[in-house]
Amino acid sequence: MLQYPQFDPIAFRLGPLAVHWYGITYLVAFGLFMLLARLRLKHEPFASVTGPGEWAAKDVEDMLFLGVIGVIVGGRLGYCLFYKPDFYLAHPLQIFYVWQGGMSFHGGMLGVILAQLWFAHSRGKPFWQVMDFVAPCVPLGLAMGRVGNFINGELWGRPADPSLPWAMVFPQSGSLVPRHPSQVYQFLMEGVLLFVILWIYARKERRPAQVSAAFLVGYGVFRFAAEYFREPDAFLGILALDMTMGQWLCVPMILLGVLLWVWAETRSEAPPRRTAQARR
Template sequence: MTAAINFPGFSPVALDLGFFQVRWYALAYIGGLLLAWWYLNRMLADKWWPGGPPVSKKEAEDLVFWGMLGVVLGGRLGYVLFYKPAEYLAHPLEILKVWQGGMSFHGGLVGVTLVIILYALAKKRSMFSIGDLAGCAVPIGLGLGRVANFVNGELYGRTTDVPWAVIFPHGGPIGRHPSQLYEALLEGLILFVVLRLLFTRTDLRFRPGALCGCFWIGYGLSRITVEFFREPDDFLGFLWMGASMGQLLSIPMVLFGVWLIARSRKTLPASAQPA
């Protein structure tokens, strides 16, 4: 077998003051939040919207704040419901201990989606247009989060003898796929670049729901692909027909994304044609 790379001696704690610790995963959340806010402001520039942007910059700021709450609450509840329902039902107070880890992207996505729907109804805005903006910005946080997973040495891949295999501290003495970095590349960088090009080089931003649909499809396919290299959760293993929980939860995402794009073909507003 090819010699594997020993995991660098990263600490999950970025700053330790004794009475208070700052973890890399928390910094990834904060960094993703700030960068998403900055990027949303850039997307709302007048040059991209001849008929005016779908939301104001103040509304985008509010959405980032409420969206963050949706990510945390939805991510935690999704993890509880999708992965360990019996364990947390037996000890419900454990649900509140978010600092111990245990977040689900799919749960966080549901939380953000509910925030978008409720905000759009309250402000009388298009939930599909807001979803487009959110979908373009989300890969920033996804990429940072996956890098933080790698730094933490968690959610590692299956055993392999590829030259870039990594021996993780809790993964035994055999080299494994650094699947966290695969996800950071696919769900983060590549998906961000693709959506950026679709936003700036095509008229999809004038078709409410189209870019959001591209995000749902892009993430779903990326997650399904990476799950072939990622070690399944030891308390779940492989499920229906050998698929992992991540794959099963991503299939509906792809189908929903296809529906969003199909729907958007019929909803191009006449007043929002590109200049």
């Protein structure tokens, strides 16, 4: 088994300012989104849209700005409401204590959806076209978040067989029990693998909402599976049906994704065809 390498969570200092690795991983995630979104501008149907709904690099910048707000606000409120509602109802001012940690992916996702709904409305773009544009650009950003979790030595896994070659001891857990490095599992599944699947799937023109549906199902399934290796939150533990809070939040996500994909498939509107000019 392996020993957790005990990273210093502070990357460097600039006078009294401490720059944390976790913050750097967020910046890298936003940079990856910019890079991938600019590549998406060359994909169909976005490359062929003309007129008021035409896509441009400025759209990517505005989407990222709104998305950052959605991630931070939605992620924080989601954590407070999904994981510790009683505590934050009793101490509402601590909702704003973001430096103490506590973010929820599912809350962040809802925040991003609302932010992109506003973007679509303000730019006169179809909502599902916007969401299908965004979906393949997200997983690598999520992967960077898991890198931050690993550096911080948080969200460690459940106890593992000591004979497992990559079982790891996390002193932060308060014991010397070998555990699954669940942050690495989530990095690989929810991040890298989901990105590859969505990027390939989205390269072929799909019906509106189907790429978004694939993201919901893909992330939901991978996160649900990863939760079997991740130590449940101590203040929640295992909930009904031997499932964690993360798994319970993934269930409606998966169901919604399946229903959304079926709804998109049964709609009469087919994916836009490329024009002769676009094919050239």
